[in-house]
Amino acid sequence: MPKRVDHEERRAQIAEALIQVAGRRGLHAVGMRDVAAEAGVSLRLVQYYFETKEKLLFYGLRHLTDRFTARVGARLAAAGPDPGPRATVEALLLASLPTDEESRTFHLLYSSYAILSVTDEALAAQPFIDNPDAAENALTGLLEHAQGAGLADPDADARTEAISLLAMAATMGTSILVGQRSPESAIAVLQHHLDRIFTTSGTAERVAGSS
Amino acid sequence: MPKRVDHEERRAQIAEALIQVAGRRGLHAVGMRDVAAEAGVSLRLVQYYFETKEKLLFYGLRHLTDRFTARVGARLAAAGPDPGPRATVEALLLASLPTDEESRTFHLLYSSYAILSVTDEALAAQPFIDNPDAAENALTGLLEHAQGAGLADPDADARTEAISLLAMAATMGTSILVGQRSPESAIAVLQHHLDRIFTTSGTAERVAGSS
DNA sequence: CCCTTCATGATACCGACGTACCATATTGGT
DNA sequence: ACCAATATGGTACGTCGGTATCATGAAGGG
Numbered sequence: 190m191p192k193r194v195d196h197e198e199r200r201a202q203i204a205e206a207l208i209q210v211a212g213r214r215g216l217h218a219v220g221m222r223d224v225a226a227e228a229g230v231s232l233r234l235v236q237y238y239f240e241t242k243e244k245l246l247f248y249g250l251r252h253l254t255d256r257f258t259a260r261v262g263a264r265l266a267a268a269g270p271d272p273g274p275r276a277t278v279e280a281l282l283l284a285s286l287p288t289d290e291e292s293r294t295f296h297l298l299y300s301s302y303a304i305l306s307v308t309d310e311a312l313a314a315q316p317f318i319d320n321p322d323a324a325e326n327a328l329t330g331l332l333e334h335a336q337g338a339g340l341a342d343p344d345a346d347a348r349t350e351a352i353s354l355l356a357m358a359a360t361m362g363t364s365i366l367v368g369q370r371s372p373e374s375a376i377a378v379l380q381h382h383l384d385r386i387f388t389t390s391g392t393a394e395r396v397a398g399s400s
Numbered sequence: 401m402p403k404r405v406d407h408e409e410r411r412a413q414i415a416e417a418l419i420q421v422a423g424r425r426g427l428h429a430v431g432m433r434d435v436a437a438e439a440g441v442s443l444r445l446v447q448y449y450f451e452t453k454e455k456l457l458f459y460g461l462r463h464l465t466d467r468f469t470a471r472v473g474a475r476l477a478a479a480g481p482d483p484g485p486r487a488t489v490e491a492l493l494l495a496s497l498p499t500d501e502e503s504r505t506f507h508l509l510y511s512s513y514a515i516l517s518v519t520d521e522a523l524a525a526q527p528f529i530d531n532p533d534a535a536e537n538a539l540t541g542l543l544e545h546a547q548g549a550g551l552a553d554p555d556a557d558a559r560t561e562a563i564s565l566l567a568m569a570a571t572m573g574t575s576i577l578v579g580q581r582s583p584e585s586a587i588a589v590l591q592h593h594l595d596r597i598f599t600t601s602g603t604a605e606r607v608a609g610s611s
Numbered sequence: 612c613c614c615t616t617c618a619t620g621a622t623a624c625c626g627a628c629g630t631a632c633c634a635t636a637t638t639g640g641t
Numbered sequence: 642a643c644c645a646a647t648a649t650g651g652t653a654c655g656t657c658g659g660t661a662t663c664a665t666g667a668a669g670g671g
Contacts, residue, residue: 192667215519217428220658231620242659300515307508307577308426321580349592356571357564366518369532381560403637431628442650453629
């Protein structure tokens, strides 16, 4: 037998190529030959590791979300050990904004997949749908924890605010993507709402909030 | 010469067919032949009125936004003559939510065009980019007017709130589209923020309008 | 040592799609 | 009434993209 190669590693390499070329020319414009050229392999190889284009696209989606999850995790780790709830929330929200090339590609492709899934039931059945729910639950928990610690407005509805923050971050991400809004203004809007939800380390609410 | 036909009307008819088929199978999957079949004309006719597919797509975008603008206008008119600021804002925001087949199609296609425009500079140069700015300005003016009339929190930043409301409505529209969220929960979140911004109770516009 | 199995390359096939070309019916103007 | 411009149909052409087929190299096991 020939040099037993790691299939999973090869697949990841090819999926990476898919993400790169799709990020440049758009997901709709990507072809098997483009992916092969970008990965530096032959067309046959792409066929070998992913029998069909549909499977390649599905794997690409999974790879994309995995990479993004890892990136968010790194951002959280970079925020230091045990940061405050607000710092954690900020890190989560700002990590999803397309501020550099990698996050820009992620935002573009994730949006493309989402729009595709509306009219493609096979894609809609893929596992990327539950990701937003997880983010919503995590953010809700974070806000509730902050409320319990007296750091956030106790009268706020944590889940509603979590939904709102994620919704704003998502649309503004797209606005940044199309060049309609600057990252700075998007961050300013998010900060405005965080200022509203989190009590500003001040004296007044702290007395009422802490047991 | 043969029966001089109204070119603009024909173009509108074909563009309508484009919207219908694109709403069903996705904008990426639409072809000239599909549009021709949907419109009940020959492929040659589509070529005759739109020389190229690109021009057909551009015209379709314009037609889509025009129809949506008319729809929002109708919603506003249906809200009665001189409704209160909150009722107007509600009508604007709820009109953009994909609650029926027409708005669902609009949301899907507008999002598709927007995502396409990220990697297609010819599409990015089309006139649909300034539409969001217009909505933002209109909503900001509405909020400022409400503040002036003592109906809204005077300490709120009108433009920031306008941006936030539109952003939330947009993302939630997409969430409804992909079946991740119900229209009711989206409306509830928007109402929550309107309750926060507008100070007077729900029947304010009635009192201000009649008595 | 050779055979089997995995990995990879080159290329052919087939359908779809956008576009171009040719043809023809219809009717308004003089 | 005839010409010419307009409107519309049918169809062919070239290309591109996904998939399938054939072929070959490379190594580990009996």
